[in-house]
Every structure is written in structure tokens, then in C-alpha cells.
Amino acid sequence: MQTLNAMPWATNFWLAIAGLLLVTLVAGLWRIWRGPTATDRMLAAQLFGTTGVGILLALSQAMQQVALIDVALVLALLAVIAMVAFVKRMQGPSS
Amino acid sequence: MNLAFDVLLGIALLLCAAGVFYSRDLFRAVVMFIAFGLLLALVWVRLDAPDLALAEAAIGAGLTGVLMIDAVAHLSAKNAHHQGAQFDQTGARPQLWSRILPVFSAVIIFILLLGAIWWRPDAPVSLPDLVAESLPESGVEHPITAVLLNFRSYDTLLEIAVLLVAVVVAMALKPDTSEPEAGNSKDPILHGLSARLVPPMLVVGVYILWAGSYMPGGAFQGGAILAAALVFLKLAGFGIERLADSLLRIGLALGFIVFLTVATSVMIGGRPFLTYPESVAGELIFFIEAMLTFSIGLILFSLFSQAPPPVAPTSSLQGEQDER
Known part of the structure; x- marks a missing residue:
């Protein structure tokens, strides 16, 4: 893969940001485990989607890979669908 | 910095996997699995495999999660219907042998894998070099697409056949009681969301398909996005699967038919099965991929839509307390 080898401090900067987001993601993992209600868990998963987009964009800078922006785009578009399925199928009929 | 990030990512992935397995609450396991899919995508990114990350x-984000949430909803509705109770998850403790057996086989597999890594034979030819060498003949610029649709297109052809068989089985098993999701199409939020979300989804699906010829992307990923858009429309209450049933069936098979037709019609010119003439290879591959995207989208959507709607939508999980 093309690695343009940008300035090392920039790479480290973006990696640090991605790492920070990853730490918040691990915190979200705890919320999924802890619950207590299904809605809490689902919202944490939704937060994962948003954080994941952020991590992917930061990584695309750190690794100099344009393709990761596409991955982030797909994730951003599709993450909402699980939420819609949750609302429609598990929370009863909408009034 | 690289190492720290990767180690943290690996730990998070393992935590997530443990969460899936050790969770007694089915829904928690499902949410953990959705998170696992996201982390796995990040791992693929770190392993320099953006194609896999995209898939x-x-x-993972678009379809598996929806399918599993749907399944849990079915299960809880069924349980509530039949027994007046929710999941019986605090039931009998598993037998001793049913614990030992999985652990034993897991250890064996682990040892075998370790051995396979340790004593792996030297590759007789360097496959990446071989692909890079013959890339100009393939008609596309992205090596993964070249392998999938040209050098090893036989595998891809069979994969499509497997998907097609799976959806045929799903259609055969479908109970004949399909009703539209009643009263759902009036939901203003979902209507507004679908008006804003579905068009970009379709555009991105086509873009990913197009991008496949020179960068990560391709038919499968594009098809998955298309399927996600269709699933979303169904969830939003549009009865799309009933609009054109016969058309849907043709669409399901179209990708496979076109692929097979192209694969065999090159034999008329005296070429072996599945080898495209170099001058039009790029066009042929794109044509096949476009048809495949359409069919894969419909197939993945059908796997979702063939499931019957929930017996009685339950709100029982809403106030459920953590029972661990």
C-alpha cells in the first residue's frame, strides 16, 4: 500500500487521536456490558459507530490511506440501520 | 505509538469477544457482537487490508446487526407468546462434559494452528509478485478485484451460487403469512430519515462498485450497501418486497446468470472457461460486477425479508434489568 511517509510527528499526532478515541470506545464497551436496559446498550453501540468513523478518519491520515475514508463513509451511512431495527422490532409498535 | 494503538485495539477486541461469549442476556451478546464487528474492521485496517475493512x-454494521436484532425480537416475542415468560437463561447449569468438550477441542485447534504457523512451508512462488506482474492483463488496476474477478473468478462464481442457494432455501422455508408491517408507514421520523438517507446510500453503493476497479471496493461491498438501503426501507414500512415479486426473483438470479453466461460464452472463441479476452477484460469485469452488485443486494435483502414479521412486538426488554 502506498505509504507516503508524512512527517512523523503528524503521524503520531493522528495516531494519538485515534488511540484516545479507542480509549473512549473501551469505556463504551463497559456500558454495553453494564446496561442496565437494552436501550443503554443500543445507544452505546450507536456511539461505537460514531467513534469508529472518527477513528477511521484519524487512521486514514496517520496511515496515509485514502481508502479508509470510504470505509468511514460506509460505516457512517449504515450504523443507523441497527438502531432503526432496534426501535422497530424491540420497542413495540410506534404510536 | 503504533504498537500502543495496536495493543489497545487487540485488548478491546478480546474483551468484546469475551463479552459475546460470557453474556447470558441474548441482547447484550448481540450488541457486543455489533461492537466486535466494528473493532474487527479497525483490526483489518491496521493489518493493511482496507478491502476487508470495507466489507x-x-x-457487520449494516446487516448482521439488523439480522440478529430481528432474531432476538422474534425469540422474545415467541417466548412471551408461548410461556408468558422471557428467555429462560438462568435455567439448568450446563453438564460437565458440555464444558470440557468445547475447551478440549479449542485447545486442540489452537495447538494445530500454532503448529501450522510454526512449521509453515516456504511459499514456492510469491503470489503477490505474481499478481503484480500480471495485473496489466487483468483489465483492472486494483489487485484484489483482479484476483476476485479474473485470476480466481471461479471462486467468486461459486460464492454467488452459494448465496443464491441460501436465499432459495430461505424462500422455500418462508411461511405463507406475509403481511406488511401494519401502520408503520405513517411514522414521520422514519419517513424523513429515509428520504435523506436512502439516496446517499444508493449513490455510495454505486461509487463503491465503481471504485472497485482501481481501489478497495467492489461488487460485494456495493451490494451490501444496496441491501442495507433496502432493509432500511422495509423497516421504515415501505412494502418494497411486495412491489414486484417476479422481478425480484429474476434479479436474485441475474448476477449468477450473467456471470455464467460471460464465463461460458468466451469458450466460443476457443478460450478456456472464465478467461476474458484481454482487450475487453476491464469492461466485462465491470459489467459482471454491476450485475453482481444488484443481485447481491437483492439476495442479502431477501435473506432479511423472508423472515416473518414478529408475532407480537414486545416492549418487554425495555425495562429489563441486568440479571447477571
């Missing part, structure tokens, strides 16, 4: 993001 994982599209399948």
Missing part, C-alpha cells in the same frame, strides 16, 4: 463495515 466488514458494510456487513
Whole structure:
């Protein structure tokens, strides 16, 4: 893969940001485990989607890979669908 | 910095996997699995495999989660219907042998894998070099697409056949009681969301398909996005699967038919099965991929839509307390 080898401090900067987001993601993992209600868990998963987009964009800078922006785009578009399925199928009929 | 990030990512992935397995609450396991898919996509990114990351993001985030949530909803509705109770998850403790057996086989597999890594034979030819060498003949610029649709297109052809068989089985098993999701199409939020979300989804699906010829992307990822858009429309209450049933069936098979037709019609010119003439290879591959995207989208959507709607939508999980 093309690695343009940008300035090392920039790479480290973006990696640090991605790492920070990853730490918040691990915190979200705890919320999924802890619950207590299904809605809490689902919202944490939704937060994962948003954080994941952020991590992917930061990584695309750190690794100099344009393709990761596409991955982030797909994730951003599709993450909402699980939420819609949750609302429609598990929370009863909408009034 | 690289190492720290990767180690943290690996730990998070393992935590997530443990969460899936050790969770007694089915829904918690499902949410953990959705998170697992996202982390796995990040791992693929770190392993320099953006194609896989793209597929994982599209399948894991868009479709697997929806299918599993749907399944849990079915299960809880069924349980509530039949027994007046929810999941019986605090039931009998598993037998001793049913614990030992999986652990034993897991250890064996682990040892075998370790051995396979340790004593792996030297590759007789360097496959990446071989692909890079013959890339100009393939008609596309992206090596993964070249392998999938040209050098090893036989595998891809069979994969499509497997998907087609799976959806045929799903259609055969479908109970004949399909009703539209009643009263759902009036939901203003979902209507507004679908008006804003579905068009970009379709555009991105086509873009990913197009991008496949020179960068990560391709038919499968594009098809998954298309399927996600269709699933979303169904969830939003549009009865799309009933609009054109016969058309849907043709669409399901179209990708496979076109692929097979192209694969065999090159034999008329005296070429072996599945080898495209170099001058039009790029066009042929794109044509096949476009048809495949359409069919894969419909197939993945059908796997979702063939499931019957929930017996009685339950709100029982809403106030459920953590029972661990």
C-alpha cells in the first residue's frame, strides 16, 4: 500500500487521536456490558459507530490511506440501520 | 505509538469477544457482537487490508446487526407468546462434559494452528509478485478485484451460487403469512430519515462498485450497501418486497446468470472457461460486477425479508434489568 511517509510527528499526532478515541470506545464497551436496559446498550453501540468513523478518519491520515475514508463513509451511512431495527422490532409498535 | 494503538485495539477486541461469549442476556451478546464487528474492521485496517475493512463495515454494521436484532425480537416475542415468560437463561447449569468438550477441542485447534504457523512451508512462488506482474492483463488496476474477478473468478462464481442457494432455501422455508408491517408507514421520523438517507446510500453503493476497479471496493461491498438501503426501507414500512415479486426473483438470479453466461460464452472463441479476452477484460469485469452488485443486494435483502414479521412486538426488554 502506498505509504507516503508524512512527517512523523503528524503521524503520531493522528495516531494519538485515534488511540484516545479507542480509549473512549473501551469505556463504551463497559456500558454495553453494564446496561442496565437494552436501550443503554443500543445507544452505546450507536456511539461505537460514531467513534469508529472518527477513528477511521484519524487512521486514514496517520496511515496515509485514502481508502479508509470510504470505509468511514460506509460505516457512517449504515450504523443507523441497527438502531432503526432496534426501535422497530424491540420497542413495540410506534404510536 | 503504533504498537500502543495496536495493543489497545487487540485488548478491546478480546474483551468484546469475551463479552459475546460470557453474556447470558441474548441482547447484550448481540450488541457486543455489533461492537466486535466494528473493532474487527479497525483490526483489518491496521493489518493493511482496507478491502476487508470495507466489507466488514458494510456487513457487520449494516446487516448482521439488523439480522440478529430481528432474531432476538422474534425469540422474545415467541417466548412471551408461548410461556408468558422471557428467555429462560438462568435455567439448568450446563453438564460437565458440555464444558470440557468445547475447551478440549479449542485447545486442540489452537495447538494445530500454532503448529501450522510454526512449521509453515516456504511459499514456492510469491503470489503477490505474481499478481503484480500480471495485473496489466487483468483489465483492472486494483489487485484484489483482479484476483476476485479474473485470476480466481471461479471462486467468486461459486460464492454467488452459494448465496443464491441460501436465499432459495430461505424462500422455500418462508411461511405463507406475509403481511406488511401494519401502520408503520405513517411514522414521520422514519419517513424523513429515509428520504435523506436512502439516496446517499444508493449513490455510495454505486461509487463503491465503481471504485472497485482501481481501489478497495467492489461488487460485494456495493451490494451490501444496496441491501442495507433496502432493509432500511422495509423497516421504515415501505412494502418494497411486495412491489414486484417476479422481478425480484429474476434479479436474485441475474448476477449468477450473467456471470455464467460471460464465463461460458468466451469458450466460443476457443478460450478456456472464465478467461476474458484481454482487450475487453476491464469492461466485462465491470459489467459482471454491476450485475453482481444488484443481485447481491437483492439476495442479502431477501435473506432479511423472508423472515416473518414478529408475532407480537414486545416492549418487554425495555425495562429489563441486568440479571447477571
